Each structure stands twice: as C-alpha cells, then as structure tokens.
Amino acid sequence: MHEVKRRYVIPGDKIVEGNFRPLMNVIRSGNALVATRIGIAETGRDGVKVIPLSGVYIPRVNDLVIGKIIDHSSLSWEVDINSCFSAHLPAQDVFGRDFSSARDDMTKHFAIGDMITARIIAFDRTRDPMLTVQDRDLGKIPRGELLRISATRVPRLIGKRGSMIQTIEQATQTRVLIGQNGIVVVTGRLPEGVNLAVRAIRMVEEEAHTANLTQRIKGLLNVPDTTTPPPQDRGSLVAEASKPGEIESTIDEVEEELEVEGEK
Amino acid sequence: MTQTRNLIDENGKRTDGRGVDGLRPVKITVGSVKNADGSAFIEFGKNKILVAVYGPREVHPKHMALPDRCVLRCRYHMSPFSTDTRKNPAPSRREVEISKVMREALEPALMLQDYPRAAIDVFVEVLQSDGGSRCAGITAASVALADAGISMHDLVASCAAGKVDDKIVLDINDQEDKEGQADMPVAYMPRLEQVTLLQLDGRLEPEQFNECLEKAIDGSKMVYEIQKQALMQKYFGNETELKEEVP
Numbered sequence: 001m002h003e004v005k006r007r008y009v010i011p012g013d014k015i016v017e018g019n020f021r022p023l024m025n026v027i028r029s030g031n032a033l034v035a036t037r038i039g040i041a042e043t044g045r046d047g048v049k050v051i052p053l054s055g056v057y058i059p060r061v062n063d064l065v066i067g068k069i070i071d072h073s074s075l076s077w078e079v080d081i082n083s084c085f086s087a088h089l090p091a092q093d094v095f096g097r098d099f100s101s102a103r104d105d106m107t108k109h110f111a112i113g114d115m116i117t118a119r120i121i122a123f124d125r126t127r128d129p130m131l132t133v134q135d136r137d138l139g140k141i142p143r144g145e146l147l148r149i150s151a152t153r154v155p156r157l158i159g160k161r162g163s164m165i166q167t168i169e170q171a172t173q174t175r176v177l178i179g180q181n182g183i184v185v186v187t188g189r190l191p192e193g194v195n196l197a198v199r200a201i202r203m204v205e206e207e208a209h210t211a212n213l214t215q216r217i218k219g220l221l222n223v224p225d226t227t228t229p230p231p232q233d234r235g236s237l238v239a240e241a242s243k244p245g246e247i248e249s250t251i252d253e254v255e256e257e258l259e260v261e262g263e264k
Numbered sequence: 265m266t267q268t269r270n271l272i273d274e275n276g277k278r279t280d281g282r283g284v285d286g287l288r289p290v291k292i293t294v295g296s297v298k299n300a301d302g303s304a305f306i307e308f309g310k311n312k313i314l315v316a317v318y319g320p321r322e323v324h325p326k327h328m329a330l331p332d333r334c335v336l337r338c339r340y341h342m343s344p345f346s347t348d349t350r351k352n353p354a355p356s357r358r359e360v361e362i363s364k365v366m367r368e369a370l371e372p373a374l375m376l377q378d379y380p381r382a383a384i385d386v387f388v389e390v391l392q393s394d395g396g397s398r399c400a401g402i403t404a405a406s407v408a409l410a411d412a413g414i415s416m417h418d419l420v421a422s423c424a425a426g427k428v429d430d431k432i433v434l435d436i437n438d439q440e441d442k443e444g445q446a447d448m449p450v451a452y453m454p455r456l457e458q459v460t461l462l463q464l465d466g467r468l469e470p471e472q473f474n475e476c477l478e479k480a481i482d483g484s485k486m487v488y489e490i491q492k493q494a495l496m497q498k499y500f501g502n503e504t505e506l507k508e509e510v511p
Binding site: 008010011012014025027029034036037038052053054055056058084085086125126152209 | 302320331375381383411412413414418419453500
C-alpha cells in the first residue's frame with residue numbers, strides 16, 4: 001500500500017514541493033511542481049501528474065481512433081481524426097508494398113466521406129500522425145450512429161476495465177465503438193436501443209466528473225442496481241482501448257471512489 | 265484629459281461610491297459558449313465581455329503555421345451596441361491595437377511549444393463597455409484558455425490603476441478614464457510575478473508611477489483569486505480536495 005495524494009488543480013497551482021518527477025501536465029518551478037491544466041493532480045511514488053478535465057484531442061502513438069476520409073492523393077488518404085492535425089493513411093498500408101498509383105484504384109477501398117477505425121503508428125511534433133488499418137477490427141465502418149464527445153471523457157465512458165460501456169451495451173442491445181479521439185459509433189438492430197445508448201453516452205459526457213454516475217446511468221437504462229460481476233475480457237476494441245496501467249484506469253479509480261463516497 | 269469636476273469627494277469616495285483602493289464587482293462565468301473549446305463571460309463593473317477560445321486547431325491559411333510552436337490569434341471587438349453612441353462594427357485602429365497587446369499579454373502564459381503547427385484563436389467580444397475593457401478581456405481570455413485545456417504556466421490577471429484628482433486609484437472606470445489624469449492597464453501573472461502588459465495614458469511622477477504599478481498589481485492579485493474561484497466552481501463545484509489509499 002502506498003498513498004496516492006489527489007487534489008483538484010487549475011493552471012499555476014502548486015501541487016507539491018520536493019524531489020518528485022514531473023510526469024504529465026506538470027512543470028517544475030524552483031522546488032515546486034506546478035499544474036499546467038485543469039484537472040486532478042496525482043502525487044504518487046513515480047511522480048506527479050495531472051489528469052486533464054478539458055482539452056482537444058492530441059494524438060499519441062498506438063491510440064485507436066475513428067476518423068473520416070476527407071481527401072486522397074495518389075499515395076495516401078487524408079483522414080480527419082478530430083484533432084488539430086489531420087492524419088495520413090498511406091495507400092501502401094492497404095494495398096501492400098507493390099502498390100502502384102497507376103494500377104490500383106484507391107477509391108475502391110476508401111472513398112471520401114467513409115468512416116474508418118485506425119491506429120496511430122507514428123506521430124511526433126515534426127510530422128502529422130500516420131495511421132494503419134492493418135490489425136484486427138480496423139478498417140471501414142459500414143454503419144452506425146455517429147457521436148462526438150470530448151476526448152477527455154473517453155476514459156470515463158469506457159469505465160474501469162470497460163465496465164461503463166459494457167453496462168450501456170448490454171442494456172441497450174447495441175455495440176459501441178469508441179475512438180480515443182472522442183468519436184463514438186453506436187450500432188444496433190433496434191433504433192430504440194441505439195437512441196437510448198446515445199442518450200446514455202451524452203449523459204456520461206455531460207456528467208463525467210460527478211459522483212454516482214454509474215447508478216444514474218443504470219437508472220436511465222432501467223438496469224437493476226446490483227453489483228456487476230467482474231467484467232470479462234471482451235477481446236474487442238474497447239477492451240484494447242482501456243488497457244490497465246494507463247491514465248484511463250487512474251481516472252476511473254478516482255471516479256469510482258467518488259461514487260463510493262457518494263453512497264455513504 | 266482636462267478635469268472638469270471632482271471625481272473624488274471630500275469623504276474620499278469616487279463617482280461610483282468606491283474608495284481609492286476599491287475594485288468594481290467582478291463576476292466570471294466559465295463555459296458560456298457551448299460550441300467553443302473554452303469560453304468565459306466576465307462582468308467587470310458595467311463591462312460585459314464574452315470570450316471564446318477555439319483550438320488548438322489547424323491553421324488556415326496554412327502558410328501562417330509555425331513549425332515549432334502554436335500561433336496565437338486574438339480578436340478584440342466591440343459590439344455596435346456596447347457604447348453610448350453606436351460604434352461602427354468595422355475594426356478600428358484602437359481595436360486592432362488592443363487585439364495585439366492582448367495577444368502579447370497572453371502569450372507568455374501559454375506553453376505554445378506544446379502544439380506545433382497549430383493555432384489558438386481567442387475572440388473577445390465586448391457587449392457593454394465601461395472603461396478597463398482590455399483588462400477585463402485579458403482576465404476572461406485567460407480563464408477561457410484554461411477552460412479550453414491549453415497548457416499554461418499561470419493565469420493572467422489584469423487590472424488598471426490610474427490618477428484621478430491627483431490621487432492614485434485602483435480600477436479606473438469609464439468616467440475616470442475620460443476625465444482623470446492617467447490610466448495604467450496592467451496584466452500580471454501572480455505565480456511567476458511577471459508583468460505581461462503595461463500601458464500608460466497620461467502623466468505620472470516617478471514615485472506615482474511606482475505607486476500606480478503596485479496598486480494595479482495588487483488589483484490583479486484580487487482578480488486572480490476570482491479567476492481561480494470561477495474555474496474551481498465550474499469544474500469541481502464546492503469540493504477542493506480528495507485523498508485516499510490506493511493499493
């Protein structure tokens with residue numbers, strides 16, 4: 001057991017003084033560590049970080065994103081990934097090494113306006129993000145209801161090990177695909193189920209930082225409020241997106257504990 | 265700048281009933297523009313200013329983009345109905361200048377190198393003006409930037425001071441600005457103790473200058489507390505701290 005101290009911070013707030021390592025959204029100023037964004041500051045054994053509560057999506061390598069094909073050149077597609085950088089999907093990634101712009105018709109695979117699921121394979125401050133669709137479950141999204149939420153709410157929507165999204169999927173008989181960039185696609189056979197899932201997702205987005213959210217979502221979805229069994233590995237995109245040990249899990253812990261407090 | 269009547273009465277009260285160190289009532293609401301990435305509405309005395317921040321987003325036209333950092337673009341605009349007589353909505357010389365000094369006042373607080381090749385747009389719309397609107401605009405813009413989740417070293421708080429009836433007073437209002445002897449808008453980053461904007465309209469003796477600057481900085485610190493409260497209220501309600509054991 002080690003103690004992790006958490007507190008709410010805004011830019012310029014001193015989090016802690018001493019020899020800690022600044023991790024995420026934290027800068028050193030003299031002997032103190034200072035927050036640079038609004039969020040929840042965590043002081044742990046390995047350092048100090050701030051989990052942001054607002055902001056646009058900034059790509060990271062290995063993120064799973066949902067994007068829209070907005071253009072293509074003879075060598076690559078341009079993809080809007082809801083960020084300040086537009087991403088590129090090289091044609092070689094789809095057609096293989098022997099791709100020839102003269103022989104292969106790129107619009108056969110992805111036309112302008114198509115939605116795709118992709119993974120970011122390269123991104124740094126000097127170049128735009130590069131995507132790949134060469135993995136299980138990546139590629140074109142044929143149908144579904146499209147939603148755009150803030151990228152900072154994605155971890156909350158997924159929930160701890162996918163618990164929140166699993167609740168929504170099970171109660172509404174839908175399948176929810178979540179990109180780390182805040183784009184969500186809901187598919188289901190019944191339009192009522194899709195509508196209900198959309199309402200639930202909107203509620204999660206609006207009330208992400210409040211306590212007792214899971215209970216209220218269950219209320220909205222008419223799910224009996226019992227302790228859920230430990231979620232099994234769904235082997236899906238969502239499960240991949242919520243790997244334990246990442247920031248997502250930590251923010252969920254904070255919120256789960258908030259919920260526990262609320263129950264008392 | 266000719267003074268026609270007393271702006272401070274025999275009891276030391278100013279035209280709106282404040283003392284020489286009094287700040288006008290300040291109220292900041294965060295997140296008032298739904299479609300913006302960050303926004304704030306400030307009421308600074310009779311000033312009513314709406315600020316919307318968009319970005320970081322793609323730069324258009326693309327040649328404006330900088331390879332190593334983000335471009336900050338600022339637009340200060342007064343609505344035609346914000347003044348006593350209708351103001352022409354076209355950007356005036358004054359508005360172009362204020363847009364520039366605002367950008368320069370906010371830039372030192374932002375970590376623009378975190379967002380290379382992108383742009384952040386700040387739109388400051390004055391809906392009702394009452395003197396000191398650039399200070400109120402900078403104050404609200406800095407809150408809106410924090411609301412947009414942009415990395416910052418510190419918030420920028422801003423307040424003016426000036427000379428009225430040969431006395432140095434805090435937070436000049438419209439009448440004191442027009443009829444008083446000097447007006448000094450100051451923007452300040454309290455944690456870093458750095459001044460990011462310092463303008464002066466009027467004449468001050470060297471000692472008066474120092475007194476005026478100190479007073480404006482003290483005013484900025486008061487505004488800073490209001491900024492912090494507004495952000496805390498929006499994001500965390502009334503809670504301030506959480507602490508627990510994690511295995």
